[in-house]
Amino acid sequence: MNQLSEYAPRLEVPLCGRTWTLDRAADLETLWEAMVDDDLDDDERLPYWTELWPSSLVLGEHLFANKEAITGKCCLDIGCGLGLTAIIASWLGADVIAMDYEFEALRFARKNAALNNVPQPVWTLMDWRFPAVRAQSVDLMWGGDIMYETRFVEPVLTFLDHCLVPGGRAWVAEPNRNVYNEFKAQLDKRGWMSHKLRTEKTTAIYEQPSKVTVNLWELSR
Template sequence: MAVLTEYTPCIELDLCGRRWHLERAASLEALWETMGDDEFGEDERLPYWTELWPSSIVLARWLFANRASIAGKRCLDMGCGLGLTALVGSWLGARVVAMDYEPLALRFASRNAAHNNVPEPLWAVMDWRCPAVRAGACEVVWGGDIMYERRFVEPVLTFLEHALAPGGVAWVAEPDRAVYAHFRTQLESRGWQSARLVSEQTEALYEQPVPVTVNLWELRR
């Protein structure tokens, strides 16, 4: 992936043996400036979805390397943003439900399915505090960089406990944030097992002084 020096309306990257084209609305800063005061309430609907984060790159590579484990399976992308990992999963033959809190994110994710000639996942506007999938519906759940505040830990875990089928697996990619240590503590207290599968330095979309360290974890009950 070429490191960007300025905003581009389309991100192009070579990943998983092919080229991907991701259309997006605007830069994070530009969308932030258009937000009204009502959007800075408890939920803080900040437009993080318009960027492609290093965790998504690592997670997409993992899906590709483990495509036999997801082909034909009922899978859920938990916070799909621009749709990259949902599209990779669908391209690899998974039956993907891709959820996001922001309807605009899903509009661009759907466009990106068309841009990349990938079967459309089932796009779902969903709040993980109010699951819109039946209990135990998903054999595999994945998410990239979905926890960046401690207040997300309990609802994310509760959602996983609701959505994941018995014997299912969750893959969570995160950029070595301190909040994940709290998440792991809560995992253990609620009977989950976790193992770090990957820890690698990954270039961010925009140039940074050092690469981002991304960890990918496997969660089971």
């Protein structure tokens, strides 16, 4: 990937043997500065969705490498953002529900699916504290860099419990954040198996001195 030295409203992302076109809003810093006090409620609705995080790149490649595991399966993308991993999975033949907490993220994600000529996932405005999917109905779930605050640990664990079919799996990519240690400890307490599939150094979309380390985990019961 050619790294960017400044913001670009359209990204061309080479991944999984093709190039993906992703449109997005202003960069994170610009959107953050434009926020008013009313936006900063208890949920701190910060516009992280407008960036393409390294964890999503690692997840996308993992989906591509595991096409047989997702084709024809009911899959749920947690915090889909610009939609890259949901779009890749849909291209690979998965039945994808893609959720985000922000409507604007879903608007761009839907546009991006059309730009890349793939079947539209079911784009869903959802709060993981209030699941809008049937209990034990999802075969596979995944999320990229979703565990960045301690307050997310309990609701995400409960969400996983609610959604996955018996024997279902979840893939989580995370960039070595300390909070993931707490998440993993709680997984262990609840009887989940947590297996690190690999650690990868990947290139961020913006120029920076070093690559980003991303861990990819598989969670199951």
